[in-house]
Amino acid sequence: xxxxxxxxxxxxxxxxxxxxxxxxESHPDAFDxxxxxxxxxxxxxxxxxxxxxxSLESNERAIEYEDPIKTRAFRVPDDLQNFLTLDGSMPNxxxxxxxxxxxxxxxxxxxxxxxxxxxxxxxxxxxVTLYLLxxxxxxxxxxxxxxxxxxxxxxxxxx
Numbered sequence: 329x330x331x332x333x334x335x336x337x338x339x340x341x342x343x344x345x346x347x348x349x350x351x352x353e354s355h356p357d358a359f360d361x362x363x364x365x366x367x368x369x370x371x372x373x374x375x376x377x378x379x380x381x382x383s384l385e386s387n388e389r390a391i392e393y394e395d396p397i398k399t400r401a402f403r404v405p406d407d408l409q410n411f412l413t414l415d416g417s418m419p420n421x422x423x424x425x426x427x428x429x430x431x432x433x434x435x436x437x438x439x440x441x442x443x444x445x446x447x448x449x450x451x452x453x454x455x456v457t458l459y460l461l462x463x464x465x466x467x468x469x470x471x472x473x474x475x476x477x478x479x480x481x482x483x484x485x486x487x
Contacts, residue, residue, distance in 0.1 A: 337467070344472045352400040352432040359444055361401045363431065364393040364485075366439040366460075391439055401442070404428040404475055426477040427458055436476065438462060441485055457481040 352358050431442070440460045445453045458478035465471035 341467045341472055344467070348473055349432065352402070352430075355402050358400045358402040361399055361431070361442045361444040362396040363399050363433055363436065364396050364441040364443075366437045366441075367392045367394060368437050393441065396443075397433060399431060399433040401429045401431045401444070404430060426461060426479050429458075429476050429478060430473055431476055434474075436460065436463065436474070441481060442478065443485070457485045 429442075438460055441457060442460070443455055443457050445455055447453050457480070459481040461477045461479055463477070464475045466473050466475060
């Protein structure tokens with residue numbers, strides 16, 4: 329071994345990870361969501377439909393989802409991270425930044441979908457459907473939680 333001690337985050341990370349459910353249940357900004365986990369074993373199912381308007385193209389893949397799970401989520405404040413394009417530049421002004429959420433459920437594969445209801449005015453609510461682009465672990469050995477990056481999805485999901 330060396331003369332230096334090893335930095336050890338394991339105990340504090342495990343302690344926080346064990347109590348993360350309390351945060352989701354008591355956080356004032358947490359809300360209920362329905363989570364449709366993508367089935368990783370079925371992500372590469374080739375569409376057998378012919379190429380016609382409104383159908384999958386021959387090189388696109390159909391995604392299958394598990395039955396919905398009710399879980400909790402809350403937004404990561406927008407000022408914590410700006411989303412960059414692949415070349416490292418800022419996106420165009422007309423491009424929406426992804427919605428970044430913490431979600432109570434663990435092990436959420438990319439391409440999963442969440443839905444929740446939100447008010448658009450004093451009386452009317454709408455259903456928001458978001459598609460999971462990527463996830464980033466927070467914390468070290470083990471991770472405490474995960475930041476999930478979502479983009480808006482069409483309103484016809486699940487119909």
